[in-house]
Amino acid sequence: MSPRGRVVRGGRAGGGEVGGGIGGEVGAPRSARVVAGVPAGVGVALLVLPLLALVVRTPWARAPEVLADAAVGQALRLSLGCAAAATGLCLLVGLPLAWLLARARGGAAATVRALVSVPLVLPPVVGGVALLMLLGRRGLLGRPLDLAFGVTVPFTTAAVVLAQAFVALPFLVVAVEGALRAADRRHEEVAATLGASPGVVARRVTLPLVAPGVLSGTVLCLARALGEFGATITFAGSLPGVTRTLPLGVYLALESDPDAALVLSVLLLVVSLAVLLVLRHRWLR
Amino acid sequence: MSPHDPGRRRHDRVVAAPVLAVRAAAAVAVAGLAACAGAGDAAAPAGDPVAAPASPELAGTVTVLAAASLTDAMAELETAFESRHPSVDVVVSLAGSSALAAQVLAGAPADVLVTASTATMQPVVDAELVEDLPVVLASNTLEIAVPPDDPGAVTGLADLADPGRTVALCAPEVPCGAASAELFALVGLVPAPDTLENDVRAALTKVRLGEVDAALVYRTDVIAAGDEVRGVPVPEAAQVVTEYPAAVLADAPSPAAARAFLDLLTSADGQDVLRDGGFLVADAATS
Numbered sequence: 001m002s003p004r005g006r007v008v009r010g011g012r013a014g015g016g017e018v019g020g021g022i023g024g025e026v027g028a029p030r031s032a033r034v035v036a037g038v039p040a041g042v043g044v045a046l047l048v049l050p051l052l053a054l055v056v057r058t059p060w061a062r063a064p065e066v067l068a069d070a071a072v073g074q075a076l077r078l079s080l081g082c083a084a085a086a087t088g089l090c091l092l093v094g095l096p097l098a099w100l101l102a103r104a105r106g107g108a109a110a111t112v113r114a115l116v117s118v119p120l121v122l123p124p125v126v127g128g129v130a131l132l133m134l135l136g137r138r139g140l141l142g143r144p145l146d147l148a149f150g151v152t153v154p155f156t157t158a159a160v161v162l163a164q165a166f167v168a169l170p171f172l173v174v175a176v177e178g179a180l181r182a183a184d185r186r187h188e189e190v191a192a193t194l195g196a197s198p199g200v201v202a203r204r205v206t207l208p209l210v211a212p213g214v215l216s217g218t219v220l221c222l223a224r225a226l227g228e229f230g231a232t233i234t235f236a237g238s239l240p241g242v243t244r245t246l247p248l249g250v251y252l253a254l255e256s257d258p259d260a261a262l263v264l265s266v267l268l269l270v271v272s273l274a275v276l277l278v279l280r281h282r283w284l285r
Numbered sequence: 286m287s288p289h290d291p292g293r294r295r296h297d298r299v300v301a302a303p304v305l306a307v308r309a310a311a312a313v314a315v316a317g318l319a320a321c322a323g324a325g326d327a328a329a330p331a332g333d334p335v336a337a338p339a340s341p342e343l344a345g346t347v348t349v350l351a352a353a354s355l356t357d358a359m360a361e362l363e364t365a366f367e368s369r370h371p372s373v374d375v376v377v378s379l380a381g382s383s384a385l386a387a388q389v390l391a392g393a394p395a396d397v398l399v400t401a402s403t404a405t406m407q408p409v410v411d412a413e414l415v416e417d418l419p420v421v422l423a424s425n426t427l428e429i430a431v432p433p434d435d436p437g438a439v440t441g442l443a444d445l446a447d448p449g450r451t452v453a454l455c456a457p458e459v460p461c462g463a464a465s466a467e468l469f470a471l472v473g474l475v476p477a478p479d480t481l482e483n484d485v486r487a488a489l490t491k492v493r494l495g496e497v498d499a500a501l502v503y504r505t506d507v508i509a510a511g512d513e514v515r516g517v518p519v520p521e522a523a524q525v526v527t528e529y530p531a532a533v534l535a536d537a538p539s540p541a542a543a544r545a546f547l548d549l550l551t552s553a554d555g556q557d558v559l560r561d562g563g564f565l566v567a568d569a570a571t572s
């Protein structure tokens with residue numbers, strides 16, 4: 001239980017604000033800022049201009065008619081419901097996982113950490129294929145499940161939730177683990193020496209300490225689940241009301257009614273931004 | 286049973302929103318046989334006068350946007366064309382017909398467009414983005430595909446209306462789905478799909494993976510999948526024929542080579558390739 005040296009990443013909420021002005025930390029030479037400003041501007045343009053174009057090109061006159069379509073409300077409700085369920089699932093398994101990873105040492109932990117991060121860099125469609133190989137009717141687990149209980153997972157709403165959890169879980173784990181590593185362990189140790197049980201320490205000390213990290217991880221997880229497409233269409237298929245979430249609806253609308261697809265894209269953009277802004281705002285204050 | 290056959294293509298152009306035409310299968314089959322009758326000799330590809338009118342001058346890249354159901358036929362036609370015109374590189378981009386049409390409407394630089402329905406070609410024609418009116422290359426019909434072990438014991442369309450079976454269909458928004466919907470309406474059945482896929486190959490993949498008991502796909506897809514799926518013929522499907530119109534695009538970067546490629550598609554050799562892939566070919570080059 002000796003306190004080990006850890007990289008402390010705390011204090012970022014205070015520093016680094018534009019114009020925050022603790023001279024030596026923030027101030028960079030003017031020339032350096034100009035040099036950095038050009039590629040930085042290109043970066044911002046790369047991220048913002050396409051979304052701006054999307055908004056500009058959207059046929060707003062058709063928006064009421066498109067949004068009034070019962071199928072859109074259905075897809076939106078399904079998206080929000082599945083993303084919430086997937087986020088709940090991720091919290092349930094992701095918090096303990098992040099805690100273990102943050103506290104563990106050695107090769108096993110490093111291996112698990114690397115494996116857990118794989119979906120971050122994996123094309124989601126590959127994730128969908130992998131889920132099929134495990135849980136499909138001919139999958140490693142899916143076949144015995146089907147034979148023993150007659151349960152098949154693909155093409156169900158549960159498959160959507162699983163696909164979303166698969167791609168979103170790493171975001172939560174990485175964020176929470178980072179927060180746990182950055183937190184000062186002495187608080188926990190003091191609480192323990194004062195007689196608090198491990199459960200009380202976790203609830204009263206550790207969780208409040210890392211709450212911002214948990215919240216930001218949850219937001220990222222939820223946003224990623226909301227936008228999930230590749231794994232969902234591969235593993236869960238696309239049936240209105242059952243598995244056709246809003247991103248799948250956008251892709252299909254592109255085939256038949258591109259104008260409607262633009263309206264739906266903006267809707268998805270607004271919902272995702274709302275999630276980010278509302279939750280992040282609460283966290284920052 | 287086909288009084289308006291001679292004026293068919295003009296007819297397709299004028300009708301603003303053509304639905305997939307229900308046409309007597311006999312007419313198509315007879316036309317197909319007529320085309321095949323003169324194409325029995327598959328030898329001497331280099332000597333085809335139709336496909337290579339200006340072969341010495343052709344060079345550059347021909348970009349062909351083709352419907353996903355043409356995947357295998359296009360690979361073969363690409364090879365055939367490139368062997369005749371070694372300085373031309375044919376690049377085939379395969380996707381759902383509606384997506385391809387949308388790409389052309391958005392100004393994608395392409396030379397030839399081949400879609401899996403006249404309905405998806407129409408917006409491109411209306412926008413005057415084709416050099417000449419589209420030529421119908423071939424047609425296709427639907428067939429049920431099941432995994433080789435046929436876990437759902439599927440015998441016909443009625444089994445695709447059974448909620449107890451796992452069924453993949455194309456979404457009604459894409460050509461194969463529109464044709465499927467028409468077929469089900471024709472036989473008076475309400476299908477019970479478990480997933481509505483975005484293109485026909487995605488539906489076929491679900492069968493190949495054994496995730497569904499059956500999917501309604503094109504006959505050509507069943508043939509292309511070989512031993513991985515089994516076809517269950519649907520007699521009524523002969524009444525729902527999907528046509529494949531092709532056109533050289535008005536803004537084609539390589540118009541001459543594009544015309545030569547279209548000539549190959551409509552030549553006896555090109556039609557042979559399509560017929561081998563399971564397509565119904567008509568004598569589109571001269572009709």
